Amino acid sequence: MTKNYFKSKLFLKYIWSYMFILLIPLILMTIFIYNNAVSNLRSEIEQSRLNQLTQAKVIVDGRIKELNEIASRISYDNRLTPYRVHDPIYSGEAIQGLDQYKSTSSMIGEIFLYFHKDEKIYSSKGLYNLDVFANVFNFGNWPTDKLFQDLNTVKFPTMRPADTLTKSSNFAESMLAYLIPITPNNPTPHGTVMYLIREAELTSLIDSILGNYQGLTYILDNEGHVLVDNRHGEAMSSTAAKSLIRLEPGIHEQTINGKAHSVVSVKSDNNGWTYVTAMPSAQFFSSVLHVRSFIILLFSIIVLVGAAIALVLARMQYQPISMLVDFAASKSGEQRLQDAAAGRGNELDRIRSALQEYSSRIDLQEPFARNHFLSMLLKYGNVQSLPPELQQAFDLRFDRSNHFVAVIGSSSGSGASNDGHEWRDLVKLLNQIEFPELQAIGYGVELPQLDQLGLIVSFNPEDGQAETFNRVHDIIEAIRSRLQDVMDDIPMIGVGTCYESPDQLNQSFIEACSAYELRSSAEPGAVTYFEKLSDAPNQEDWIPNNTLMKLSQSLKQGNYDIAVQIISSAFLNLHATHVSALLTRCICFDLLNTMLKTASELGIHSVVQDITPAAIYGNSLDELERTFLTLASRICNQVEQNNRKEEQSLMDRIAAYIDERYTDHSLSLESVAFAFSVSPSHVSRSFKEKIGQNFIQYIWQKRLETVILQLRTTSDPLKDIILRVGYQDTPNFTRKFKKETGYTPGQYRKLFSENEQARQLSEIEEE
Structure with missing residues (x-):
């Protein structure tokens, strides 16, 4: 079944993350x-406008220069002297001359010649009295009296701004008036040449500068x-137009009418005129439509391709997370799945929650797992074969050169039963005890017997010290000194x-148990x-007593490897020595007697009956060794069976004990362990193995079943029900109840009530 990843907010976040990674540089680049x-x-x-403005300036400057030259020629033309102009005979030639000068320049719309204080004005069309002239040529912004004043007083070439000129025929036209005093450059001119220039003549020169763009062009x-x-x-x-004259020649950015404009300015060196164009800057953006269309198309293609790549990358990144979420959900029960379906938090939150839950479980079980690990070392050894990761996880180090085991037990024989707090302090102290000055470190192990603890000690001997026993003695004394700090009654120790x-820690443990069991003194703090x-036999060929004690203890522990x-070591020594057959049989009787005595102490009487005299007297040493090994195997197997039966019986009794007292809120692993005189770690490990549930789960299940039953059968308040089953934290119980069933207690009661009513209605209808 294909998963719909798009329902996941985290998956969509990944897609958007990759899209942002793509879009941010793409947008910036675009x-x-x-x-x-x-x-x-x-x-x-x-730049094009600047070039065109410069070209227009050159042309206009040339035309104006041309008009100045015409005025200069007029001032020296004999036909246009005041005498010849006023003479009726020669006035026609003057008018004709003016018409000839007019025709030399396409800019001239009309040309006039006026002599100061004269009552007439002359043009290429004829002469006019001033009154007639005023009636024929009427300027909108140039009154007649001002016009005549300017004609009489102008001393420098002057260009009048474009003005509307209305002739007698009522024909109106925008014209410029250019007045040049004659003779030019003379401080006392005697007359004025006036050119009327159509505005269109100049605007045609600058009309092409803007092209298709909107804007303004000024002279x-x-x-x-x-x-x-x-x-x-x-x-x-x-006012805004006048401000343009203050601009330096070149290209500028200026705000006009509240909008950004690109302004290009050129100034003439000949007459000081300024040529300006102003264009709204926004037009430049609208002028790149083809570029914008191409960019949008390219942008869309890249976004689509990027979205596909982002989808692939997001799926690759999300898939392992999805697998982790499924795994976490499968391990976290129905409620976890419902939370995932409801979308409560993203997948990372659910993984984090699952990890926290697993971590809390591990933290809870770690002391018991560590104790079980150390118990296996005491039973089987084989430290080197254990993975380093496991040793590192439990913070255990066996990298020192010497190792031994000590068994520590209560001198009263009742262990923690007398003072649970004192014994817990002892367990906590010995959990990991270190003596830097002795280069030693010890790890405590809770043994099945409640009044005994094992202590695995690793140390480095002192440099140059050949005898390690002295260092072991110093370490034990240091341990006894620490014990005095936490216990009033110092326990006994077997070393x-x-x-x-x-790898030989299991042998040292057997020896420590033997030393503890065979201690010569029962006084508090005695060390054996x-x-x-006593390891000195009567004869050098006899088996030492401590070896026989070690054999007995190995059989009691069910440790066949040590046995x-x-x-095998005893028979190897018998093969190596040359003693009589009778002495050999006697030595073998020591081994046999030790094993049979141990079997009898353990209540294993069947093995004694199976031993026949022929098996002892009629066999060779090799056959006798095999017989003894078989006997040891049978004893160890029987011990293991008895231990398993006792363990199962003990766990059954503990389960029955819990069934009677699970409503007691003070019920705990420690209290149960003390009640049955076994260590808490032993109860925790064996309960899971024998019952199939760990201690906490078993109690929780019993309480949960009782609450469910009372929710179905009673209407008592939820808080009262929870308190009755031994749970004092109502909110925590509600949360765990919902995680287990998928409903809160109130929802469960309501749902069951509705289902029960539906069932009863169905039964009534059937009847």
């Missing part, structure tokens, strides 16, 4: 390319007056032999060393 294209286009347009004189303007869809106030390999037990080593 903006950069687009702005770069606009900037280049703007630069090209502005301003050196006083800031607008001589000519050419508007393309925009207008500007006279096993020191070995160089940690296995090495100091095999002792028996």
Whole structure:
């Protein structure tokens, strides 16, 4: 079945993350390319306008220079002297001359010649009295009296701004008036040449500068007056126009009418006129439509491809997380699955919650797992074969050169039963005890017997010290000193032999148990060393007593490996020595007697009956060794069976004990362990093995079943029901109840009530 990843918020987050990673640089790059294209286009347009303005300035300057030259020629033309002009005979030639000068320049719309204080004005069309002239030529913004004043007083070439000129025929036209005093450059001119120039003549020169763009083109004189303007869809106030004259020649950015404009300015060196174009900057962006369309198309393609890649990458990244979520959900019960379906938090939150739950479980079980691990070392040894990761997880180090085991027990024989707090302090102290000055470290192990603890000690001997027993003695004394700090009644200690390999810890443990069991003194704090037990036989060929004690203890522990080593070593010594057959049989009787005596103490009487005299007297040493090994195997197997039966019986009794007292809120692992005189770690480990549930789960299940039954059969308040089953934390119980069943207790009661009513109605209908 294919999963719908798009229902996951985390999966969508991954997609959006990859999309943002793609889109952010893509958008920045697109903006950069687009702005770069606009900037280049703007630069090209502005440079083109600058070139066109410069060209228009050159042309206009040339035309104005041409008009000045015409005025100069007029002032020296004999036909146009005041005498010849006023003479009726020669006045026709003057008019004809003016007409000839007019025809020399296409800019001249009309040419006039006026002599100061004269009552007439002359043109290419004829002469006019001033009154007649005023009636024929009527300027909108140039009154007649001001006109005549300017004609009489002008001393420098002056261009009047474009003005509406209305002739007698009522024909109105925008014209510029250019007044040049004659003789030019003479401080006392005697007359004035006036050119009327159609505004269209100048606007045609600057009309092509803007092209298809909207904007303004101006020609301003050196006083800031607008001589000519050419508007393309925009207008500007006279004040704003005058401000343009202050601009330096070149390209500028200026705000006009509240909008950003690109302004290009050129100034003439000949007459001081300023040529200006102003264009809204926004037009540059609209001018790159083809670039924008291409960029949008490319952007869309990249986004689509990026979305596909983001989908693939997001799925690759999300898939292992999805698998972890499924695994966590499968291990966390029905409620976890419901939470996932309801979308409570994203997958990482659910994984984190599952890890926290697993971590809390591990933290709870770690002391018992560590104790079980150390118990296996005491039973089987084989430290080197254990994975280093497991040793590291339990913070155990067996990297020192010497190792031994000590068994510590209560001198009263009742252990923790007398003072549970004191014994727990002892367990906590010995959990990991270190003596840096002795280069020693010890790890405590709770043995099945409640009044006994094992202590695995690793140490490095002192440099140059050949005898390790002295170092072992110092370590034991240091341990006894620590014990005095936590216990009033110092326990007794049995110490096993020191070995160089940690794989022989099981032998040292057997020896420590032997030393503890065969201790010579029952006084508090007595220490018995296995090495100091009587090991001197009557004859050098006899088996030492401590070896026989070690064999007995190995059989009692059900440790067949140690028993095999002792028996095989004894027979190896018999093969190596040359003693009489009778002495050999007597030595063998020591081994046999030890095993039979131990079997009898353990209540295993069947093995005694199976031993026949022929098996002892009629066999060789090799056959006799095999017989003894078989006997040891039978005893150890029977011990294991008896231990399992006792263990099962003990756990059954503990389960029955819990069934009677699970409603007691004070019921705990420690209290049960003390009630049955076994260690808590032993109860925790064996309960899970024999019952199939760990201690906490078993009690919780009993309480849960009782609460469910009372929810179905009673209407008592939930808090009262929870308190009756021994649970004092109502909110925590409600949370665990919902995790277990998928419903809160209130929802469960309501659901069961509805189902029960439906069932009863169904039964009534059937009847």
